[in-house]
Amino acid sequence: MNKIVSKEYLSDRVVKFEVEAPLISKSRKAGHFVIVRVGKKGERVPYTIANADVKNGTITLVIQKVGKSSQKVCELNVGDYITDMVGPLGKATHIENFGTVVCAGGGVGIAPMLPIMRAMKEAGNRVISVLAARTKELIILEEQVREYSDEVIIMTDDGSYGNKGLITAGVEKVIQREKVDLCVTIGPAIMMKFVSELTKKYDVPTVASLNTIMVDGTGMCGACRVTVGGQTRFVCVDGPEFDAHQVDFNEMLMRLKAYDR
Amino acid sequence: MSEYLKAERAQEWREALRKSIKNKDRITIPRVKMPEVDPVVRSRTYDEVNLGLTPELAVNESHRCLDCVDPTCITGCPVEINIPKFIKNIERGEFLEAAKTLKETSALPAVCGRVCPQERQCESQCFYTLKLKKEPVAIGHLERFAADYERMSGNISIPETAPANGIRIAVVGSGPAGLAFAGDMVKLGYDVTVFEALHELGGVLRYGIPEFRLPNDIVDVEIDGLKKMGVKFETNCIVGKTISQEDLKAEGFKGIFVGSGAGLPNFMNIPGENLIGIMSCNEYLTRVNLMQAADPESDTPVYKGKKVAVVGGGNTAMDAVRTARRLGAERAMIIYRRSEEEMPARVEEIKHAKEEGIEFYTLHNPLRYEGDELGHVQRMLLQRMELGAPDQSGRRRPVAIEGDTIWLEVDEVIVSVGVSPNPLIPQSFDGMEVTSWGTIVVNSDTMQTADEMIFAGGDIVRGGATVILAMGDGRKAAKAMDQYLADAMI
Ligand SMILES: Cc1cc2nc3c(=O)[nH]c(=O)nc-3n(C[C@H](O)[C@H](O)[C@H](O)COP(=O)(O)OP(=O)(O)OC[C@H]3O[C@@H](n4cnc5c(N)ncnc54)[C@H](O)[C@@H]3O)c2cc1C
Ligand SMILES: Cc1cc2nc3c(=O)[nH]c(=O)nc-3n(C[C@H](O)[C@H](O)[C@H](O)COP(=O)(O)OP(=O)(O)OC[C@H]3O[C@@H](n4cnc5c(N)ncnc54)[C@H](O)[C@@H]3O)c2cc1C
Ligand code: SF4
Ligand code: SF4
Ligand code: FES
Numbered sequence: 001m002n003k004i005v006s007k008e009y010l011s012d013r014v015v016k017f018e019v020e021a022p023l024i025s026k027s028r029k030a031g032h033f034v035i036v037r038v039g040k041k042g043e044r045v046p047y048t049i050a051n052a053d054v055k056n057g058t059i060t061l062v063i064q065k066v067g068k069s070s071q072k073v074c075e076l077n078v079g080d081y082i083t084d085m086v087g088p089l090g091k092a093t094h095i096e097n098f099g100t101v102v103c104a105g106g107g108v109g110i111a112p113m114l115p116i117m118r119a120m121k122e123a124g125n126r127v128i129s130v131l132a133a134r135t136k137e138l139i140i141l142e143e144q145v146r147e148y149s150d151e152v153i154i155m156t157d158d159g160s161y162g163n164k165g166l167i168t169a170g171v172e173k174v175i176q177r178e179k180v181d182l183c184v185t186i187g188p189a190i191m192m193k194f195v196s197e198l199t200k201k202y203d204v205p206t207v208a209s210l211n212t213i214m215v216d217g218t219g220m221c222g223a224c225r226v227t228v229g230g231q232t233r234f235v236c237v238d239g240p241e242f243d244a245h246q247v248d249f250n251e252m253l254m255r256l257k258a259y260d261r
Numbered sequence: 262m263s264e265y266l267k268a269e270r271a272q273e274w275r276e277a278l279r280k281s282i283k284n285k286d287r288i289t290i291p292r293v294k295m296p297e298v299d300p301v302v303r304s305r306t307y308d309e310v311n312l313g314l315t316p317e318l319a320v321n322e323s324h325r326c327l328d329c330v331d332p333t334c335i336t337g338c339p340v341e342i343n344i345p346k347f348i349k350n351i352e353r354g355e356f357l358e359a360a361k362t363l364k365e366t367s368a369l370p371a372v373c374g375r376v377c378p379q380e381r382q383c384e385s386q387c388f389y390t391l392k393l394k395k396e397p398v399a400i401g402h403l404e405r406f407a408a409d410y411e412r413m414s415g416n417i418s419i420p421e422t423a424p425a426n427g428i429r430i431a432v433v434g435s436g437p438a439g440l441a442f443a444g445d446m447v448k449l450g451y452d453v454t455v456f457e458a459l460h461e462l463g464g465v466l467r468y469g470i471p472e473f474r475l476p477n478d479i480v481d482v483e484i485d486g487l488k489k490m491g492v493k494f495e496t497n498c499i500v501g502k503t504i505s506q507e508d509l510k511a512e513g514f515k516g517i518f519v520g521s522g523a524g525l526p527n528f529m530n531i532p533g534e535n536l537i538g539i540m541s542c543n544e545y546l547t548r549v550n551l552m553q554a555a556d557p558e559s560d561t562p563v564y565k566g567k568k569v570a571v572v573g574g575g576n577t578a579m580d581a582v583r584t585a586r587r588l589g590a591e592r593a594m595i596i597y598r599r600s601e602e603e604m605p606a607r608v609e610e611i612k613h614a615k616e617e618g619i620e621f622y623t624l625h626n627p628l629r630y631e632g633d634e635l636g637h638v639q640r641m642l643l644q645r646m647e648l649g650a651p652d653q654s655g656r657r658r659p660v661a662i663e664g665d666t667i668w669l670e671v672d673e674v675i676v677s678v679g680v681s682p683n684p685l686i687p688q689s690f691d692g693m694e695v696t697s698w699g700t701i702v703v704n705s706d707t708m709q710t711a712d713e714m715i716f717a718g719g720d721i722v723r724g725g726a727t728v729i730l731a732m733g734d735g736r737k738a739a740k741a742m743d744q745y746l747a748d749a750m751i
Contacts, residue, residue: 019398022313037460043552043561044460084460086497152371215552215561218458218499220524221544225535232528232535237684252537254636259562260538 006231020056030115034087035217039118048112062111097124099181107189132167193249208244292396293322323352336552337386347748360411368441373404423450436464437519438719441735468551501689523720525681533630538638542677566673573677598626707741
């Protein structure tokens, strides 16, 4: 049982929570996630740890309402308890001074990008963030992103904010302008696929954080499996970050629809 | 025979019982038949298939046991339960005494009576099997009877515990190995905390073995018993992730027992295996057992295929295929590359599966899968096999019959071709010696690992094994750790 200590709407459909989890907040690193279950009939669903406050023993989750399970979390209020939460899970992001790092975050993917951005910045990288969403309201956490970025480029599909166009246009602009040593991308699978295709063209090493379907999150079931470089890997224990150029995104997109209701 | 067994056998009441019926009469009694729910009815519910023996049936079966001078049955039991003693207690109507006898050596008799592969263990070494070439005494059924009788009587004996010694002991994993270890350590007065990664306790007993074979209530009673004895449980806590080896030491834990199991599912790595509708047995059973996905109120989804193929021939495969049947499969099929004789599953499970209309494609091996335009599995290509020469394990090796393949229409496939040791602890703990299979190396007499304060047992040491072996390891480790800590204190 983990108590919710704060709740804030970042947009209509995106909620930021701070949750009591002293052990997890102490041991987590950038890139880790937790598995959350709400109610005795609830399913186990993964969310990235967007931030942690070791002093207060809390972690931050940023959750987008998509379907039933994310809805259930988002309906909880300050003082309510999350029935079960386990973590930190997955491998931490590999952080070092690469040089120039482009962080390409789409939609709710901006939240899990935040701790990575920050760690990259603290490791001495020049961080260029490209944020993208359908429309202005869905660009979340811009202020915090600015704090850890040397430059922020914003893209919206409808042109309601920043530049009009897809995330790939923003990333391509940077790559054409200067040498990029690493690209990190988090967002909807289809977006990561296009970012990956673009950076491959320019030979920019790219890491994608995959959001497959999970059950246990500890390597026990194989629900999260993806093909990377021709081999089956488990996202929850071998990932969630992989060399994007090796990921079979088409298979991943297909598998994400397994339980579409 | 040990002095203890001899002395027990020499007791007056045992002698009197032996004299009460002649052996030549005992051996004419036919073996009891376990009352079962009708196959047509049961293949639609999760209720337990075996109903259990009535007291009359149990006493009648107990008459068959000859209380042998040399009870060879005991050598077949990995934890050496005093089998004639508990059976003779049933014969004289002292059912609670029978349960107590079981508990002298077994931590989970109600579980083992249900899931032990008796035909390969105790019952295979019974005098009836060895010498009379008759059906053995139904030791497993009787064990279950005594344990259930005690539970249902409300007179569960909570074993006495030694005065608390304040020494903290950590247990990683709440499967049978961890539970058995925790039970023995708390009896010795230790302050025991069990850490479990999942949100429920019991390991495979909870997430793997289905309700129709091992009801959750039974596991709950065992765990409640441990709680009453003072064992603490922390769910949602992954040792090596949520808390580290150093954290445990810093918190003052003086000994660690690792019973983290063999939770890693194997796939066959054949084309099309990642299509939608193909999953590991662990995923399938976890969804249904742990997450109760078949309950319409549950948020967790599960496929309810009409044509379900389960690849494999072990207990796990039988559990999956029978679960699929209960979820409404019109065709529920076992695909196994050897013949039925080589199947590792318990004989009773194979029998039950057949009664429930499960089809057996033995000597068939999957080659690849094909799906529809959305990526849902549609059919699988099977290679027909024949048996060749025996391999190292003594089983005859299956070989492909060149060119002989068939397509099978399926809409769900469950891959149940074994599990590998859970790599979490070997990866995150310093000082572990690990085999190339990923199992933790221990001293087989003490279950102690290369790090003196860490002991291990169950599937993490053996690869996939059995409940009774896991439990036996836990008990052995408790004894050895107690000794190790006592020596360390001096
Ligand atoms: C490592 C990782 C980190 C993630 N981090 C975040 C985050 O920080 N914020 C955020 O908003 N989202 C995150 N996600 C995605 C989030 O888990 C899904 O959006 C969520 O599970 C959707 O569930 P739903 O029932 O609300 O949606 P629906 O789209 O209605 O889901 C339909 C069905 O698909 C299945 N399903 C779909 N995705 C998942 C999943 N990932 N795990 C289990 N079952 C699934 C479920 O069975 C569900 O019943 C992350 C995913 C992964 C793998
Ligand atoms: C479907 C199925 C059917 C079976 N049928 C039979 C049968 O009929 N008869 C029989 O004798 N055997 C059967 N077996 C085998 C038997 O269940 C196992 O041999 C036995 O459960 C092993 O016990 P264990 O305690 O070693 O591990 P497990 O029961 O696997 O328990 C390990 C526990 O440790 C937890 N864990 C792992 N890592 C960590 C960590 N780092 N931190 C905290 N917790 C952790 C896991 O979540 C799990 O709960 C079956 C197995 C399966 C899967
Ligand atoms: S524990 Fe298993 S092997 Fe031992 S007597 Fe009981 S059923 Fe037989
Ligand atoms: S070997 Fe068979 S008959 Fe003899 S004591 Fe054991 S169970 Fe009874
Ligand atoms: S979620 Fe089960 S193995 Fe990854």
